[in-house]
Amino acid sequence: MPDTKKDRLHPELHSGPSVLQATDNQLQATDNHLQASASPMSLSAQPPVVFGELVILGYNGQLPHGNKGRRRSKYVLHRRPKANGVKPFRKHIVKNPHSSKAVQDSHQHSVSYTLSRNQAVIVEYKEDPDTDMFQIGRSSEDQIDFVVMDTVPGNLRRECESVSQSTISRFACRILVERNPPFTARIYAAGFDSARNIFLGEKAVKWYSGEEIDGLTTNGVFLMQPPGHFSHSTSGGVWREVSVGGTVYALRESRSTPHKSNQIVEENNILQDGTLIDLCGATLLWRSAAGLTASPSEHEFESLVDDINAGRPQCPVGLMTLVLPRKGTLGINDKKPFVYTKCGHVHGQHQWGQGDNNDDNRTCPLCLTTSPFIKLKMGAELSLYVDNEHPTFCFSPCGHMASEKTVRYWSQVAVPHGCQGFHAVCPFCATPLDNDPSIVKLIFQDYTD
Template identity: 55%
Template sequence: MLVLPPANAVWCRGVYPAYARQSQPLLRQEVLPTAEVKAHRAVTQSGSCWGFKGVGGFQLILNKIGGLGFFLLHCVGILQGHKYPGNNEKSVPQLLISDLKFEKSLPKLMFSPDQENHPSKAPVKYGELIVLGYNGSLPNGDRGRRKSRFALFKRPKANGVKPSTVHIACTPQAAKAISNKDQHSISYTLSRAQTVVVEYTHDSNTDMFQIGRSTESPIDFVVTDTVPGSQSNSDTQSVQSTISRFACRIICERNPPFTARIYAAGFDSSKNIFLGEKAAKWKTSDGQMDGLTTNGVLVMHPRNGFTEDSKPGVWREISVCGNVFSLRETRSAQQRGKMVENETNQLQDGSLIDLCGATLLWRTAEGLARTPTVKHLEALRQEINAARPQCPVGFNTLAFPSMKRKDVVDEKQPWVYLNCGHVHGYHNWGNKEERDGKDRECPMCRSVGPYVPLWLGCEAGFYVDAGPPTHAFSPCGHVCSEKTTAYWSQIPLPHGTHTFHAACPFCAHQLAGEQGYIRLIFQGPLD
């Protein structure tokens, strides 16, 4: 292992080909100027290796760039017997990569103590936001900041903000002058003659992430309206959006336990939030200002966490300053609800965030570690198919299509009668013309009801356990574990401006039937 070099150690740099073979030599070596030594201890550069002259020979650190951003090749090369002769490059012995002895770990001495992103460390993940109504990706695929799930990682540099100076009784002109300063602010317009402006200052202990419909740069996660069962992005574009352009912001503590808190409204490209005359706003008991956005940001924290024992909590509204209130009579009513002082805006695993047009599920990093992976779901799919379930009418073997073809009906696709749960292959038996083809009669039990294809739920973040896919939501036919269907069937999700109903998390279809889901009855092979 390398030890910390003495203060008078000679630091050296060697450049080698980006994809060096074992027999390829270093292209050149040189002594680093003293001024560069400190910088090179903290920076990894492509195609370079850093080292120092050690006792008994030249000791070399190799750094390499991998396919996914900065990645350290974890090896330490020690070449004994070669004395470094100084600045005379011609007299430097040729150093072959094959001459190096490799060790498994790389000492931390190459990096300054204050370096926040050590290349060999995995970045800290605060959690993920998953949009309800999508089965693993957007209909036309995830692109850039517009996707079905968004991971919140610790930023290289803190960008959080916190309230500081309050300017009271400003004229609109004075308020505009304050807002034009190059720092964040929230303006509360009380009347045409009076505006209160709260300036926000940098907070080195937090990271800020913003969510909204806008595609402007301050928005980290672009969210559009969810249309139940939409198969393409064009299905959603014809709908007039009710999601705010700058809907909300999440502030994460940069230090353990990495607490995440949600606030209504996000800062625009000018770093401002404006609450106009018509927006609900008020002065708090301690003299501070607070307010609600037009359609509001609603949050529901599940009881008992996000597990198979979870129960739905109570929907609340979150204010611009992060206070918690009971719901307004309607989504955009002027009168705010009652303040709920014993609840906070702190997100927990399984918290739901509704932006009036789209609902997001918050999963913590710890919660995701307990969640089944896509590989696990694929293994369950293969296990079902290996059992060779059969259609009791055509006796043909049924098989769930691969997760990549989760929206295309396959000829072996299982279909289900939603009233009884009997699984068949597709057939025309029992189709009643007078019912316009919507209802079918099950050939096994003669019950009449909807007949739909079954789809595996591919978004692992929606699962509350790792149980087998034995149940399906009704009427969409998305299949997952019994505990998962039971949980989502009892969650009232906001719909429109003042109604709630349970919906399938994989497609956002409103659930139907007595329970909203059904147990599947498969026919095994006759042999």
Template identity: 55%
Template sequence: MFSPSQEEHCAPNKEPIKYGELVVLGYNGCLPNGDRGRRKSRFALYKRPKSNGVRASSVHVISTPQASKDLCIESEGSSVDSLQACAISHCPPEKAISSRGQHSISYTLSRNQTVVVEYTHDKDTDMFQIGRSTESPIDFVVTDTISGNQNDETQITQSTISRFACRIVCDRNLPYTARIFAAGFDSSKNIFLGEKAAKWKNPDGHMDGLTTNGVLVMHPKGGFTEESKPGVWREISVCGDVYTLRETRSAQQRGKLVENETNILQDGSLIDLCGATLLWRTADGLFHTPTQKHIEALRQEINAARPQCPVGLNTLAFPSINRKDVVEEKQPWAYLTCGHVHGYHNWGHRSDTEANERECPMCRTVGPYVPLWLGCEAGFYVDAGPPTHAFSPCGHVSSEKSAKYWSQIPLPHGTHAFHAACPFCASQLAGEESCVKLIFQGPID
């Protein structure tokens, strides 16, 4: 069901307009403890009954010399009265606007000067906010993703995801363009960039800045299709400009402005929040993506072929999607170096220290021996092909082109590292190929 805040007021049989969906990498269709409320593995953005977008309207420069109790306000826009009222009572600059119920962005240039950019209602856009905070302004609550899908929130000692990480603004009219901006407005409708945050004044005079750990975006080349190739990771500013990456995520010096690129999200764009990575799928892209029913049909088709363990000769079967985290007796296992699929057995150990290193009885190749799991999150598939390839070393199975696509994507890791990872569990991929073609043996009868 659609939430009341997002459902479109329309005729009884008219479908609400969907802008797109955000899918969090590392979850195979559902959070480990179940999707609840605003905390889930994927989030759909629907046209709101009433627009809630905002746009910049006026700029106020607030000077607060320590030697004087007077507050001098220079305004390049209107609505100065409330600022003067706050100045007299020595309110923090960010309260100057929020007390009037208006959105604003505050840039602290020094202890003595703050620039406040006031925002006004925009009837032509809808705004959706993403972050770690559970406060009401956040539409989609995202927590840190732990590699391997062992996502226990107690393991996170200090999150690197901002409480108000980013916002996506969608045009309410066709073609429903979606744009991403760093930082989100808090409960006081303010974005506050402190003295230590990277910020600057652009040549045209407008202020801009970056969040502490940054919001990175990568647009794939060729969209999100069978022919897609990885794009280049960029950083998005608070005002939506595109920059090259900083030396590290929280470096003070910003990258270089990339003038020929925009913050418009494309089907397959990746958004990294330094602790979680989100995939953006457009409504049109999702229309051409395999569905959960299609993936279930492929699972049943594999099982109907009755693949067998070449040694034990017992029939193998992928477990049902709602049992995707429980190793079952008929579960297929595979040697990830050669791809031979077996049933579970306890022989072939080649090392006392590497418990997962086994020798394949079919070809004598030594490598990881793991249970196979079907990739159930349809949003990660670039095509509707059969599940023939497994990621290494986790054993998640997808189509060949989907496996090879994700094997090429360098995902941000930590403050300056990048590595390919399985989209279904976020495990770092290993080996030159990162994925292997599975070799099933059919029934011999």
């Protein structure tokens, strides 16, 4: 008799007809139980619909202590089994918002705008069967889908492992995505707390005209839409601020100025592929599911790295073959590549050319140019790539490698630096870029056989 799957799993089938019949009944009962408990997705073998993903700048694919639960370096937005979106329903004026029925009802979403000690406007929200809602913030409560903490730049990470006082709101913002194509995503400042409420206190920036009620959060939620398509962009766009109601405004004089700026009527809160979202302490990149097709897959990226390694690049001093690390690998110590940032010549680690002042500068033995000598590291978060080309450029001073177009794009994008202005950073480690040079073209001594 052939060794069937049923024979291997149930050897008692050979014990006799009565046992065979009993076991068949057990198998049928098990099959019925599995079918009853299986989800529609598993029965149809259809993967969940992906709306897009949010990537925190500065972590290169993983938080310093690892991605755990809802606190990760990246969050993928899937269509939910059941819609949980909400939309404004009606508003009314009350004397005390905390005693209002809408606020006290734990099943009712509401936004309370306190105008004075004796007056507040409450906007009630109702369920929206056409959208899914995702909330982002510092809080670890269940209402937050993506827990985001303050980003410590890579060049300061050893000195400062954490931020003593965060500037990111506990309930920073929310994104509503249409459940049907084209899956339009919109962002709004502030998120609902565990009681499904949003409170804008008396000191918060808000305005009420009798028809319109809206407001801004303390440190604001900033947006930067890329000009044109992300994969074709060569520079960043203009930073704006989005309100609780989703309206777009020019930036205030300072992040916490208690007055709103001018509304940008021709712009909206719809997320485009490549939109940056700043939460005053962390900057996130939105990638749409369609836009991600322009970035390399892991397999494609490994092939791009292998192409460079196939040339067997050599160190001109030590004459050893250098090996670029693929994603997820650390590389071999004596084969790790380094680069002179002024000229771009790639070497292995060596002691030649060091000066007497013990600084980071060395003299390149190929062209005698003096510059910092830094270790190259692979930019492994592929969602940050704007194209699918070989990683032949790097950022200075951190040494993260990526494609030329990716490195040039991010060197032109100034992101908010807390409340202290804007500067360009390496998207893989959040280290502020040097002014001269901020990017380096890598020159390999390859195909020398």
